[in-house]
Amino acid sequence: MRWWPIIRPASLPCSASRRIEVTLSELYRQTVEAFAAAGLDAPQEDARHLVSGVLGLTLTEMVTEGARVIDAIEMQAVAEAVERRKNREPVYRILGAREFYGLDFLLSLDTLEPRPDTEILVEQCLPFLKRRISETGRARFVDLGTGTGAIAITLLSQCLEAVGVATDISEGALETARGNALINGVADRLSLQQGSWFEAIDGRFDMIVSNPPYIVSDEIAALQPEVRDFDPLAALDGGESGLDAYRAIAAGAGDHLAEGGIVALEIGAEQKVAVARVFTEAGFKLSVAAKDLGGNDRVLIFIGSD
Numbered sequence: 001m002r003w004w005p006i007i008r009p010a011s012l013p014c015s016a017s018r019r020i021e022v023t024l025s026e027l028y029r030q031t032v033e034a035f036a037a038a039g040l041d042a043p044q045e046d047a048r049h050l051v052s053g054v055l056g057l058t059l060t061e062m063v064t065e066g067a068r069v070i071d072a073i074e075m076q077a078v079a080e081a082v083e084r085r086k087n088r089e090p091v092y093r094i095l096g097a098r099e100f101y102g103l104d105f106l107l108s109l110d111t112l113e114p115r116p117d118t119e120i121l122v123e124q125c126l127p128f129l130k131r132r133i134s135e136t137g138r139a140r141f142v143d144l145g146t147g148t149g150a151i152a153i154t155l156l157s158q159c160l161e162a163v164g165v166a167t168d169i170s171e172g173a174l175e176t177a178r179g180n181a182l183i184n185g186v187a188d189r190l191s192l193q194q195g196s197w198f199e200a201i202d203g204r205f206d207m208i209v210s211n212p213p214y215i216v217s218d219e220i221a222a223l224q225p226e227v228r229d230f231d232p233l234a235a236l237d238g239g240e241s242g243l244d245a246y247r248a249i250a251a252g253a254g255d256h257l258a259e260g261g262i263v264a265l266e267i268g269a270e271q272k273v274a275v276a277r278v279f280t281e282a283g284f285k286l287s288v289a290a291k292d293l294g295g296n297d298r299v300l301i302f303i304g305s306d
């Protein structure tokens with residue numbers, strides 16, 4: 001059943017002139033109410049972003065255009081989006097795109113939704129890339145398991161002299177990343193390769209970067225439905241220990257890292273010690289450990305140990 005009728009039900013006598021006129025502020029209020037009743041954690045924030053996204057309004061216009069009358073087509077579009085959100089589909093999956101580091105990224109079924117946590121990884125990588133460029137005039141990196149391409153594309157848009165390779169095992173993800181590279185104007189500096197970890201990769205790089213799947217398999221069932229039911233499992237599942245991807249990356253990194261290069265990784269909040277051990281045993285040294293905005297360990301950077 002529709003959560004809010006666009007037009008009075010046929011059983012009620014109703015002429016065109018008596019059609020219910022809903023304003024933007026009323027629509028927002030109804031949406032918040034529907035989300036709160038559905039038990040969502042952040043009904044106001046979700047309503048603000050979903051309604052503005054569906055209607056193509058800025059967040060400021062959501063406030064300044066409150067008296068605007070919403071037409072039937074807009075009502076229908078918002079009603080459908082609201083139903084999807086009530087089924088726990090994340091707001092930005094419904095909208096089909098998400099902002100990351102100030103850039104827009106299209107999402108698809110094959111891609112993880114980029115998270116603000118991953119912006120910390122990008123922030124930690126940038127000074128190294130920029131230093132490398134100032135020292136040598138160039139920098140070349142590989143982003144393993146690129147998904148939407150958020151990491152690689154953001155790095156390229158921030159470092160105009162850098163070039164990147166991005167890999168993914170999923171063809172669908174690579175198509176999404178290709179679209180995102182075009183939208184963000186870096187397609188000429190990004191090469192996309194299909195394969196698992198280093199499978200499709202030749203040569204050495206100044207930086208190896210990745211936000212690999214790192215959730216312990218047994219913990220996936222307990223994730224919030226927004227993640228468990230909508231992010232692709234292949235982008236989340238890190239195997240029995242959560243460390244499978246780190247082991248694969250550590251095993252191949254020595255053959256693909258240039259002298260003086262770094263390996264920069266996103267990690268799960270509880271994985272600092274375990275991932276550090278995997279890389280130490282493979283001959284690397286922990287150089288930087290950074291936390292996310294929630295104070296959780298989130299990024300590790302390793303260097304060669306000699």
Ligand code: GLN
Nearest residue numbers: 211212213214215235236
């Ligand atoms: N950060 C994601 C989450 O916990 C997981 C992403 C990943 O496994 N790389 O929802």
